[in-house]
Amino acid sequence: MTGGPERRGEESHPRDRAVPEFSVIVPTLDEESRLDETLRRARAALGPESELIVVDGGSRDRTAEIAALHGAALAAARCRGTQLATGARAATGQILIFLHADTWLPEGSGDALRAAVRAGAGAGCFRFAVHPPARGLRYRLLEWGVNWRTRHFNTATGDQAIFASRGAYDASGGFEDLPLFEDVTFVRAVRRVTRFKELPLAALTSRRRWEDGFLRTVLKHWALRVAYAAGADPSRLSRYHARPTPRAARDR
Numbered sequence: 001m002t003g004g005p006e007r008r009g010e011e012s013h014p015r016d017r018a019v020p021e022f023s024v025i026v027p028t029l030d031e032e033s034r035l036d037e038t039l040r041r042a043r044a045a046l047g048p049e050s051e052l053i054v055v056d057g058g059s060r061d062r063t064a065e066i067a068a069l070h071g072a073a074l075a076a077a078r079c080r081g082t083q084l085a086t087g088a089r090a091a092t093g094q095i096l097i098f099l100h101a102d103t104w105l106p107e108g109s110g111d112a113l114r115a116a117v118r119a120g121a122g123a124g125c126f127r128f129a130v131h132p133p134a135r136g137l138r139y140r141l142l143e144w145g146v147n148w149r150t151r152h153f154n155t156a157t158g159d160q161a162i163f164a165s166r167g168a169y170d171a172s173g174g175f176e177d178l179p180l181f182e183d184v185t186f187v188r189a190v191r192r193v194t195r196f197k198e199l200p201l202a203a204l205t206s207r208r209r210w211e212d213g214f215l216r217t218v219l220k221h222w223a224l225r226v227a228y229a230a231g232a233d234p235s236r237l238s239r240y241h242a243r244p245t246p247r248a249a250r251d252r
Helices: 032-046 063-070 080-090 109-118 137-153 166-172 182-191 214-229 234-242 246-251
Strands: 006-008 022-028 051-056 072-075 095-098 121-131 162-165 195-206
Touching: 022 032, 022 063, 022 080, 032 051, 032 063, 032 109, 051 063, 051 080, 063 072, 072 080, 080 095, 080 182, 095 109, 095 166, 109 121, 109 195, 121 137, 121 166, 121 182, 137 195, 162 166, 162 182, 166 182, 182 195
Parallel strands: 022 051, 022 095, 051 072, 121 195
Antiparallel strands: 006 072, 095 162, 121 162
């Protein structure tokens, strides 16, 4: 993409504004039903001076309008890696937090992030949990599995609200222009330049993607991860990732 990101709404980084401690970067596509709550919770969890940057990939709803009410609303190509990199370039905060539009930061996030950085972690993630809470065993197993993988393999996905100090982000090379597995690729890169830590608090991710067929969705995600680990092109894999499950297709 040439010419830099397109900015919608008012200029969000005036020269006389103090450097914020936190910058939250949210990639979006048609997220008007969830974005307002996500941004409100992020600001409540991090403090009123936190910087909120939404990078939209071409929404046809009110996503960009809602984003402009909370902070910066940028536009970029419809590619999550590109959107995250665009937001990171525009961010002015000391700690960058990469947040999905359907993921809520928990209370106390600011204190947990500060403690991690003081302890020497230049990057990391939150624990994983789903919302609304589910009583069924399958979601408890899902949460356990994701958190076990983080602890034992020192990795994370975007659902866990990955964070990095500005220095660690820049030293790692940042997010690549990948439509899928941009999060896994970034974590691998940032681990080479700093300590990566899982925070004790859980970010809450919507159950929406698993409700169209829990087992099918889990198996599809694992199949895609195996294919990526074997060297498959993320651009090609993203076509399969975007396909609805059979139930979702029937419900349309």
